[in-house]
Amino acid sequence: MAQQILNGVFVGSIYALFAVGYTLVFGVLDILNLAHAAVFMLSAFAALALTEHGLSIWIAMPLGILAGGVIGIVLERLAFRPLRGRSDSNISGLISSLAVATVFEAIALQLFGPDISRFPQGTFPDRTIAIGGASASLLQLCIVGISVALMAVLTFLLARTRLGRRIRAVAESPRAARILGVDVDKVIALAFFISSALGGAAGILFGLAFNSISPDVGRSVELKGLAVIILGGMGSVPGAVIAGFALGLIEVFTVAHVGSSYRDAISFAVLFIVLIARPRGLLGRAAAREA
Amino acid sequence: MTLVLANVSRSFGGVRAVDDATFAVESGEVHGLIGPNGAGKTTLLNLISGLIPPTGGTIELEGRRIDRLPPYRIAALGVARTYQNIRLFGGLSAADNVVVGRHLKRRAAPFWRRLLMLPSARREEVRAREAAEAGLARVGMRERARSQAYGLSYGEQRRVEIARALAAEPKLVLLDEPTAGMNPNEAAAVARLVREVAGEGRAVLLIEHNVRLVMEVCDRITVLNFGKVIARGTPAEVANDPAVIAAYLGDGA
């Protein structure tokens, strides 16, 4: 039982970290960024390539996260900014982000090949720690710790800083924010930087956790991430955090009590039920349904 | 009585946009609905056309409750409308917009006929298109029939929207500031059209900020302020009502 909770928290922390970035962009732009999973994957590869060149993971990780953020800015310029102001921008934005995701995936395929890549031996010290009746590896604990720390930083940033206030203002109403003198384009670019850096961090941690990275590694997480942001309420960062941990726990308990073949089905069942029964999610503000 | 509202209310969160409104509109009558900005006029139209449900009270059309019906059912009972912030189908031509407006007047199941290329389907389509052109001619827009709606000027768009509403041959027409943004000539033409429509026995509920036009066109007027009906009567009665004068001078209710 304790072991299951621990495992659930561990998986959930990665889901949550992935989803907070996902939901942040949705909150600001009202657009689903389907390239988020591709950034997740590219950052993981970036960190992997750096460790292969002999860098310590403690240097490779921040650099990989930074790379994720920079890719996010590129993504915004390529796929989202040109569509701003178009009436169908929430569907065309979804499609253009898909296009960029495809390009990213093609680049990764070309550079790293379709097979699973692994971090070099000894990237992370192999140590097991007992907590209560359960045991966890040092790596797992670090992953939970890093995820929680990053989400705390994001929460602080949104709640307490000038940039956070501006992001919230743009999310509320870009028009009003512009009138108040906010440089909307810059704020959106920064939101993409933050979102993609967090998505990249999730990718690196995921790659470390399962020691397997491939160009389609983002696919499964992408759909899980959708379930999380729907459950949490589109655009709600705290909602995504809670829902991420919830989904991790639900999955682990499903595997233990129902069987592993239904693990993935759970997230879709959650997604479906929430959309139909409570389209605002747990803490959402966006109304999913037409008036 | 065509339309009867009894104690209709609608709140948004804490705001009572419409507060216990009671009034009636008869067929053949142009009924003005006026009031300062934010008085709840558009909300009232949204309630009648079924876009939002009331939080209290009842709305009846020819003796039948409509306040819980979906918009398409209310339309089928003979209610058509225009919008304050024009809602034409921007990608369609002016004529196609009006053809859509005739949706309810067209026969219900012609698609299989069309699939078989039956001449009856063809004829029905030609009739629909001719009716649309005639409707456009009535608002002086026949030459622009083929133009895309979003390329039209503001006043032209308003006129197409009126034609689209009338295409359904409704019993009750709801017009939300139909002359906003029009020049005096255009506005006068709309005023004439509104009288003409009422002359056909239809009921018209007209929201209008142009006081002179309201006084000229309307048979009766209801005045809203902060969601409440503060006065009703003939144009002359309303114009001399102290509560109305106070509301318009900004003293509040």
Place this chain on the structure above:
Amino acid sequence: MDLLLAYEGLIAFVGINGLLALSIYATLSCGQLSLANAGFMAIGAYTGALITLHAPAVPFIVVLLAAALAPSLVAVPLGLPVLRLRGVFLAIATVGFGEVVRLVFVNWDFTNGALGLVAIPQRTHVWTIYLALAVALYVLGRLRGSRAGYALEAIREDETAARTMGIQSTAYKLSMLVLGAALAGLAGALEAHFTFIVSPAGYGFGRVVDMLVQAVVGGAAVFYGPVIGAAFLTVLPEVLRELGARLGLSPGPFRLFLNGVILLAVILYLPSGLASLPQRFRRRAA
């Protein structure tokens, strides 16, 4: 002879992909982004393959009709709740549906789980595919200008305004979801009886993305646009395979890269798709 066989495959896939792109177009034509079609396709493919494998005597036309009917029947209970969602929420819910369908087939022993069904007799010919495509194009083409066609355009432009004009939008949206499901199921069965196999891996999220990309690149504003997109994106990689090899790029990533770049270019610079190109040139010339 080898060459002819190679081309037969390509021609067949142009037709099948055309049907699939049309299945996405069906819902796009009334402004709904529904991504359930890989799931519908899977249901059709499995239905068709199972009938053929267990009752070989059933005529192929009946098999195809059953393959179109089965996903349509699923589309009704799916659509009733889901079509009330707007924009991306509909897309997300339908992606979820598609994955659930895939996972059901992965876990179902009767359909041989993740391995799927193999050794399905070849019953699809190129002409069968193109006959189906022609019928689909005819039906969708006839919609244009009809009362229903106008209603669909109105819903796409402004659903709320359409509803106040007496258009029962839910019924129209549901009909188009059902039609799209039928087309996807039909395409699935045609493909299954052409490639001999069905397996859950063929009906993942990537498959529906392909359909959407083809529909959008071709242009979802007119009924023939999606077929143009499907033909273009199916044939182009074959044509460029040579070029990619010369540049030292492996064919897989190169195809993916092109798909992405073309999609991006179209959505940014040619929002009505390739089908709108002739009109553009004419306007420029005028």
